[in-house]
Amino acid sequence: MEPLDSLASIYPESRFSRDAAFQAAFESDGLTVFRAKPRAVVIPESAEEVIQTIRWCHEHAVPFVARGSGTSLSGGSLPVADGIVIALNRLNRILKIDPVERIAVVEPGVVNQHVSDAAASEGLYYAPDPSSQSICTIGGNLAFNSGGAHCLKYGMTSNHVIGCKAVLATGEVVTMGGESLETVGPDFTGLFVGSEGLFGVAIEITLRLLPKPEQFHTVLVGYDSLQAAGDAVSAVIDSGLLPGALEIMDALSIEAAEAAVACGYPPGAAAVLIVELEGPREKIEQERQQLDEILTSTEPFAQRVAVDEADRLFIWKGRKSAFSAVGRLSPDFLVQDGVVPRSRLGEALVRIQQLSAEANIRVANVFHAGDGNLHPLIMFDGSQPGALHRAEELAAKLSRLCIEMGGSITGEHGVGMEKRDFLPEMFDEPTIRMMHRIREAMDPKVIANPGKMFPGKEAPALSKVGLHPLEKAGVISRE
Amino acid sequence: MNEPSETRPNPSEDQTLDTPESLEQLRDAVQSSPRVLAVGQRTKPPLSETDATLVCTRRLSGITEYEPSEFTFTALAGTPLTEITDTLAQRGQYLPFDPVLAGAGSTLGGAVGAGLSGSGRFRYGGIRDFLLGAKFISGEGEWIEAGGKVVKNAAGFDIPKLLVGSLGRYGVMAELTFKVFPQPVAQLSLGIKCSTHELARQRMARVAKSRWELFAIDYQPDPGIVHLRLGGPPQANDQIAEEIQTEWSGEVTNIPLSESIWAKTSELNFGPHDTVLKVPTTGPKMQQLCETLESAEGVTLHASLAGQLVWIAVSGNTRLRSIDTLLQSLGLSGLMVRGNGTCWLGSENGAGMAIGSQMQRAIKQAMDPTAKFPELPFPELIASQ
Numbered sequence: 001m002e003p004l005d006s007l008a009s010i011y012p013e014s015r016f017s018r019d020a021a022f023q024a025a026f027e028s029d030g031l032t033v034f035r036a037k038p039r040a041v042v043i044p045e046s047a048e049e050v051i052q053t054i055r056w057c058h059e060h061a062v063p064f065v066a067r068g069s070g071t072s073l074s075g076g077s078l079p080v081a082d083g084i085v086i087a088l089n090r091l092n093r094i095l096k097i098d099p100v101e102r103i104a105v106v107e108p109g110v111v112n113q114h115v116s117d118a119a120a121s122e123g124l125y126y127a128p129d130p131s132s133q134s135i136c137t138i139g140g141n142l143a144f145n146s147g148g149a150h151c152l153k154y155g156m157t158s159n160h161v162i163g164c165k166a167v168l169a170t171g172e173v174v175t176m177g178g179e180s181l182e183t184v185g186p187d188f189t190g191l192f193v194g195s196e197g198l199f200g201v202a203i204e205i206t207l208r209l210l211p212k213p214e215q216f217h218t219v220l221v222g223y224d225s226l227q228a229a230g231d232a233v234s235a236v237i238d239s240g241l242l243p244g245a246l247e248i249m250d251a252l253s254i255e256a257a258e259a260a261v262a263c264g265y266p267p268g269a270a271a272v273l274i275v276e277l278e279g280p281r282e283k284i285e286q287e288r289q290q291l292d293e294i295l296t297s298t299e300p301f302a303q304r305v306a307v308d309e310a311d312r313l314f315i316w317k318g319r320k321s322a323f324s325a326v327g328r329l330s331p332d333f334l335v336q337d338g339v340v341p342r343s344r345l346g347e348a349l350v351r352i353q354q355l356s357a358e359a360n361i362r363v364a365n366v367f368h369a370g371d372g373n374l375h376p377l378i379m380f381d382g383s384q385p386g387a388l389h390r391a392e393e394l395a396a397k398l399s400r401l402c403i404e405m406g407g408s409i410t411g412e413h414g415v416g417m418e419k420r421d422f423l424p425e426m427f428d429e430p431t432i433r434m435m436h437r438i439r440e441a442m443d444p445k446v447i448a449n450p451g452k453m454f455p456g457k458e459a460p461a462l463s464k465v466g467l468h469p470l471e472k473a474g475v476i477s478r479e
Numbered sequence: 480m481n482e483p484s485e486t487r488p489n490p491s492e493d494q495t496l497d498t499p500e501s502l503e504q505l506r507d508a509v510q511s512s513p514r515v516l517a518v519g520q521r522t523k524p525p526l527s528e529t530d531a532t533l534v535c536t537r538r539l540s541g542i543t544e545y546e547p548s549e550f551t552f553t554a555l556a557g558t559p560l561t562e563i564t565d566t567l568a569q570r571g572q573y574l575p576f577d578p579v580l581a582g583a584g585s586t587l588g589g590a591v592g593a594g595l596s597g598s599g600r601f602r603y604g605g606i607r608d609f610l611l612g613a614k615f616i617s618g619e620g621e622w623i624e625a626g627g628k629v630v631k632n633a634a635g636f637d638i639p640k641l642l643v644g645s646l647g648r649y650g651v652m653a654e655l656t657f658k659v660f661p662q663p664v665a666q667l668s669l670g671i672k673c674s675t676h677e678l679a680r681q682r683m684a685r686v687a688k689s690r691w692e693l694f695a696i697d698y699q700p701d702p703g704i705v706h707l708r709l710g711g712p713p714q715a716n717d718q719i720a721e722e723i724q725t726e727w728s729g730e731v732t733n734i735p736l737s738e739s740i741w742a743k744t745s746e747l748n749f750g751p752h753d754t755v756l757k758v759p760t761t762g763p764k765m766q767q768l769c770e771t772l773e774s775a776e777g778v779t780l781h782a783s784l785a786g787q788l789v790w791i792a793v794s795g796n797t798r799l800r801s802i803d804t805l806l807q808s809l810g811l812s813g814l815m816v817r818g819n820g821t822c823w824l825g826s827e828n829g830a831g832m833a834i835g836s837q838m839q840r841a842i843k844q845a846m847d848p849t850a851k852f853p854e855l856p857f858p859e860l861i862a863s864q
Contacts, residue, residue, distance in 0.1 A: 100684040145633045159608045174838050180759040180787040184814040185857050187607050190640025214690040240571050240661040286712035339629045343548050371631040408632040430621035435636050441841035
């Protein structure tokens with residue numbers, strides 16, 4: 001019997017595929033620059049099927065990649081050529097919402113937004129909000145320690161995962177953490193979150209829920225220079241306020257968002273800043289006065305406060321659609337994700353503009369200004385010979401810029417395929433060796449998402465570049 | 480299995496205490512002994528009970544980087560927590576998780592190794608959530624620099640988190656980077672009288688998910704008071720406090736901060752007891768613990784995090800055997816952070832713990848292949864099947 005036949009025997013025919021046409025849907029993820037053909041795609045409907053699949057992979061030393069909605073922007077869910085794709089979308093049950101302990105226990109295929117939807121009637125929500133939250137899954141969020149616009153105040157996915165049951169690449173099923181905010185012993189859950197699928201697959205995840213903020217105060221501010229917007233961020237931070245979000249978009253990204261969703265941002269603005277306060281109404285009433293005074297002192301040329309929830313979402317729509325909207329300005333683009341110390345944002349933006357001019361490549365900028373998390377968007381036309389290569393060269397310079405400035409090569413997208421060559425530039429050899437040892441402790445045969453995070457030889461051939469089909473359809477957007 | 484009543488010789492009596500004054504000396508100290516454990520000011524003696532050579536980091540002290548507008552600082556591992564909290568306070572910032580045993584002299588490295596957070600952990604997260612980066616010496620004598628120095632970073636494995644609660648069994652921490660927050664303009668403390676533990680649990684659950692966004696929710700089973708801490712502009716605090724007082728009319732007291740429990744709780748000061756256990760739990764089990772130990776002599780309980788953490792304070796070791804049995808029956812695990820004896824009590828299955836996992840051993844092997852540091856003094860913390 002072919003080894004693959006024994007894997008097939010775990011599944012009914014409809015949930016096991018070796019069919020090339022079917023598999024085409026799984027060849028790529030949100031980083032469309034890479035593609036690879038898996039050997040088979042399996043669609044488990046139970047944790048037990050995931051366990052059996054991974055034990056099969058371990059026994060036969062066949063690589064596997066777990067996949068949720070395939071929205072990874074770092075190529076994290078790109079299949080391994082000749083490996084197995086474990087599509088987890090049908091493990092989408094919310095197993096428990098406990099309003100008393102304020103936790104949710106979910107399967108990995110549950111969509112991020114669905115957790116908050118399920119908790120809403122209890123006045124609770126799940127805080128991490130990547131822009132793709134209407135489609136990305138908790139399993140993927142956990143694997144890549146996803147961020148979002150509200151990390152400054154609430155932290156990343158890791159801050160909200162308090163327990164996890166996982167099947168390691170060895171086939172061992174382990175439970176880390178629990179239902180309490182506290183644990184004793186090393187924080188194994190913290191290590192597992194953000195491990196990019198290199199340890200195994202989470203099959204049951206316990207999330208912390210927070211009380212839904214009673215009130216938001218969302219302000220859209222227009223400036224005539226990026227520098228002025230950056231200075232405004234410093235003024236807000238230095239005031240002692242702790243906004244839920246502090247976001248900046250530059251002129252090019254404003255233009256794109258306006259063209260895509262007519263978000264009504266101030267015409268002619270060189271930059272817009274979105275500041276959002278949130279909390280009990282009494283607190284917002286006090287803090288909004290303080291914020292108003294600060295923003296007035298920054299001499300904006302336009303300022304608008306969201307009048308209701310619909311207006312607030314309208315302001316956010318421009319921000320959240322900005323990156324996919326850039327597809328209207330350019331046939332192709334690379335999304336970068338890097339972090340610099342927040343106080344060096346202005347300097348970083350000047351350097352980005354210089355590098356952009358030198359390369360003669362347009363770069364739009366959207367960033368989580370409160371976190372120093374940059375998202376330069378490198379525009380190019382993939383139909384022009386060498387254009388992709390030049391865009392990637394510029395992307396590499398931007399990653400190195402972040403390292404040089406004391407930041408990080410990724411704030412929230414993960415290393416994946418995209419940044420794996422830069423990991424050894426950010427960390428020294430002993431640290432990388434330790435990471436390898438930890439990985440081998442979890443996955444001695446190196447079958448769990450191989451080729452990601454660390455430089456390696458498993459890179460599939462480069463092919464098509466462009467918007468993800470779901471982005472074209474307007475279903476998802478990039479953070 | 481653990482022997483909670485067992486006492487061992489005080490390690491300081493028969494172990495050389497090396498106190499390096501530079502990072503180079505620290506590495507030399509690690510390399511010159513076959514088996515090493517780092518300590519700071521030894522404010523949590525049970526966690527360093529071992530026959531390994533003790534290397535003390537208390538002379539590796541000082542904040543090396545602090546830029547308030549970055550919301551981050553970096554400090555040497557031996558820096559006293561008080562130095563950090565004082566420095567941050569001068570710039571209107573703080574570590575929101577109420578660092579534990581700062582007044583007793585605890586160091587930053589000790590706080591990370593022990594994995595302790597106080598009542599403030601409830602609102603914005605614990606020490607694990609604010610630790611961004613760590614520089615430490617591996618058992619092979621190599622410097623490892625994991626994590627980063629910026630508030631957001633998703634590159635590589637989150638090794639700093641693994642160090643939280645590791646009791647120094649994976650490496651010797653030398654320098655740590657933390658995220659900080661602006662201090663709330665003002666704080667206000669309220670107490671709600673509760674006649675039963677069940678009522679206290681219900682009220683904690685009610686306030687925990689309320690619109691008020693409380694900074695801390697604790698419970699003193701004796702004399703039966705749920706304590707709430709509000710943070711924000713004073714006028715807002717007053718308005719919210721008024722609403723809480725209306726909700727439980729006649730049962731809510733405004734407690735001056737100087738008389739509030741928060742500072743005592745952070746110092747694990749729960750009365751005339753020499754032993755304190757940290758027990759992660761959930762609301763229902765907190766209630767069971769309170770009910771079962773209500774009339775136990777020489778035992779004081781204190782619940783934090785709206786009932787998800789119970790501190791059990793005990794006088795002497797004689798009660799520990801029965802508490803161990805109780806924790807086991809409830810499926811809970813306890814870490815002894817103050818006192819004299821082995822640091823582990825309770826269930827091997829509490830909070831997802833069981834003997835048999837390969838993972839915990841494999842991670843120890845990966846972090847410390849030459850077994851330079853002592854074994855984790857726990858049963859397997861990761862349940863396995």
